[in-house]
Amino acid sequence: MAPGLNRSVAEDAPLLALRGIVKQFPGTLANDHVDLTIGQGEIHALLGENGAGKSTLVKIIYGVMKPDAGSLRWRGQEVAINSPAQARALGIGMVFQHFSLFEALTVSENIALGLNDPKDRENLEGRIAEISSRYGLPLGPHKAVHDLSVGERQRIEIVRCLLQNPKLLIMDEPTSVLTPQEVQALFATLRRLRAEGCSILYISHKLEEIRSLCEAATIMRLGKVVAQCDPREKTARELAELMISAKLKTQDYSQKHSAQGPERLVVSKLTIRSNQQFGTDLKEISFAVKGGEIFGIAGIAGNGQSELMDALSGEIPAGAPGNILLDGAPVGLERPRARRRRGGCFLPEERNGHGAVGGMSLAENGFLSAHIRGALGRFGLINRRRTQEFAAKVISTFDVRTTGPLAEARSLSGGNLQKFLVGREVLQQPGVLVISQPTWGVDAGAAAAIYEALVALAQAGTAIVLISQDLDEILLLCDRIAVIAAGRLSEAMDVKDATIERIGLLMGGTQTGREEEHVVPA
């Protein structure tokens, strides 16, 4: 059955209408009388700063949370959506900002678990293959989820929704971790879905994306709806200003820092077998980063970025001590704590359960990676006062919206937690900072603040390795760039010589068999 067909309901009623939705958390009014109307076959953007209440609102629509007040009309009929299963039965699908996948299970098992109806599970693998090729979302149905990169995990969630022919698809920051090519493929998918009559509620901080994709937008600030507009008629800057109420200043980060220091991080012939079953082995990776330099590593998710991060941070030991030199010291076999003592700081891309522990407070999460350099412990005991002060400092310096250092990490909005984690590493004054996807899910204002912090750190003499799938970000910040593909790192090039085309070729060109999937822009 085509998703748009419906017989029983008035054609002119909007697909979904929310009125006066209120949701109160301890210390935060996350939704304050929110109204939202989504028409049939419309791609509707939901915009707002980190912590504005977007994820909370869509969780209410999807039945994950209960509103304290307000009503919800689905095709003109008042409904109470009490559970995701019920939302799915109505025809609402959702791709979460934080994925809800079972690590130990395979891709197709995870998808099967999200389906209500046993008959949906028939010939599941064939249908997964069909959807993933039709929409350009490559997936191996037999891979175990714990071996997948963030980008691949996201594809599972998207495919899981599409399998159910939704009438409303909610996407909470779906493109944060996709490459430009993947984004284009996804947009083609979404436009096709719209043509088929499916509506899409789309949350993103990437305003240009929204302008090219969406025909209506609702803008939230501090839990309230502050504007409704047609994003195609606004500039990205106007949209951003609606969100944050202040004027944005344009930044040019290049030329502010120059690599003049000694080489602080030298990686030579780093070869590592991935510790994960379907991971990517690293093959003879070599590069060097000087103090004051920002070195960018571009590439499509799952090409060895997470292994490289683990090898640099010490989670996976290198083959020999000399494979990695940190300020001249051979640290290839040292553990993460020893590397931190020498001035290394690291932030992996995945925040839930890797960079942060969701069930612990921000203070404890600060302690997690900063206790050595921040001297937050003493005589084997946690120095609570210093630990809380450190967290409070991160919170205030990076404008993290939260109730304080004792808030649980999982109570923060996605972007705010990211700001906290970046701040945690930056404030440790590292000699070498390796950071992956630093602006994943943060709003434009916060991204600018993070960029400024990184640049300031480089100016102070830190060597920074920036692993990112966001080419704009890499081109904006980095002095030199290399591309990782299938576990190999390309020659480093100066940012002046780097063009999107050249990087795109390196991303796809060296990998056999993946060219068709990741079309290189002409």
Add this chain to the structure above:
Amino acid sequence: MLFRLEPRGERSGFWSIGSPVLAILLTIVTMMVIFALLGKPPVQGIETFLITPIANVSGLSSLAVRAAPLIMIGAGLALCYRANVWNIGGDGQFTMGALAGAGVALALPNGAFWWEYPLVLALGVLGGMVWAGLVAWLKLKFNANEILTSLMLVYVANLILVWLVTGPWRDPQGFGFPQSAMFGAGATTPDFGSTSIHLGCALAPVLALVLWQILGRSVLGFQLRVVGQAPRAARFAGFSNARLTWIALLVSGGLSGLAGIIEVTGPIGQLTTTITPGYGFSAVIVAFLGRLHPVGVIFAGLLLALSYLGGDAAQINLNMPNAITGIFQGVLLFYLLGADVLILHRVRRIRPRATEAA
């Protein structure tokens, strides 16, 4: 079905405390039903089981004596479980602790208390640690599941105990009974005054409080909690999983061993073939009922101790088998695990027309 469980999307603070309370209430109701089915008056039955045993001073002191090993073992297990290490072999570690300490006590029957007693206790701790250390080694070296190995080592320890007290360590003056000689004064746990309360009864809550502080305030405790909640984050922070597994097992094994040696040098006074009525297994319930929190473990330990006394009382006063203790504990664990679902889920009435066909 009229009701359905549905994820809350977050932990309910109310139900993490409310669940054990609900479980206890349901257990009491169920016990009353069981008493009734067995033809005993339910109210009197539950009174005999839960109230009579502690209605006087001597009952209260027996409660303390029974609770001491449960609290010691349970607190260690709580720490272990927090670190995601599932040691269920407390009983074996208890037995090996008792054996290691008793070996010294039997070899040196005339030692002076001030040096022999600490030595005996230290060996008790060591014995438990070795037995739990075996579990750690098997887990880390061969990736053997600790639930299985720790459980199987319980049976091994018990066989060693039986062999020793029926063979090499049997009391030559014991008329052939399978038991060792009584320990000397230098290896006897001191009592307080005329009651049966002994040093271990005071030590157990103190140790639980110490563990609480370690878990909450020390870097080590922090590491154990992180490795339990998010192993990848522990790796990211550089906390060694192997080291923490060792520590968790050695601490819980040491505490079980201490409980064992105190039990045999105190209330029992010698080795017999039955030095534990399953304290190590009851302590698993204690740890969960106490919400894996050392302070909660103190209360849970008292309740489970009461179930042992209640079993004795039911046997004497109501002429019931003392398997009633095991039933009580099993029912309690059953309800507790069931009620714990409410921490992450809520129960909702299903209205007939709520899910219209898509």
